[in-house]
Amino acid sequence: MTKRIQSKYKINRRLGVNLWGRPKSPVNAREYGPGQHGQRRRNKPTDFGIQLMAKQKLKGYYGNISEKQFRRYYNEAVRRSGDTSENLVGLLERRLDAVVYRMKFVPTVFSARQFVNHGHVLVNGKRVNIPSYMVKEGDVITVREKSRGIPMVIEAANSPERDVPDYINVDFNKLEGSFQRTPILEDVPYPVQMEPNLVIEFYSR
Incomplete structure (x- = not known):
């Protein structure tokens, strides 16, 4: 990896x-x-x-x-x-960690991978801890009840830094969302x- x-x-x-x-x-x-040669003129x-x-x-x-x-x-x-x-x-965009990131349950794609790895996410009511799991249209993704009080989750959900795209529905009160459709390039923010x-x-x- x-x-x-x-x-x-x-x-x-x-x-x-x-x-x-x-x-x-x-x-x-x-x-x-970055690095000692970072300021060289690029060809x-x-x-x-x-x-x-x-x-x-x-x-x-x-x-x-x-x-x-x-x-x-x-x-x-x-x-x-x-x-x-x-x-x-x-x-x-159908990767589970990407969907969790799009739903604003976490602040970054890196934390999304870790969040899924640690078993905080349910897909259609079943725990899935594989970040590369392929989400299907209509799948419901939920933050486990025991994980909903994690400060990172609360902060990310309330952050104005990103918007949830149209191909995903999210209920922030339940920390639950659904993957509506597979997006095309112009849909992805x-x-x-x-x-x-x-x-x-x-x-x-």
């Missing part, structure tokens, strides 16, 4: 974007890359470099997804009928421009 615990925001400076749109992002203060990226950056942005946004796992999502997106780039976004079509080009070289 990919580890990015202490330096999870370093990717923002490496890519030059505020990937999660958070005020604490270091790119807000220092737009240049004009090649087509490969542009595609690689698009892949790193999309993969990095969803937290600690390994390259092997992300490649599996690509392969599944190719296998399905329809637009491959839209299929890829739909698969990523990414804080930065994502280019899944370039990700598809990267893997299909």
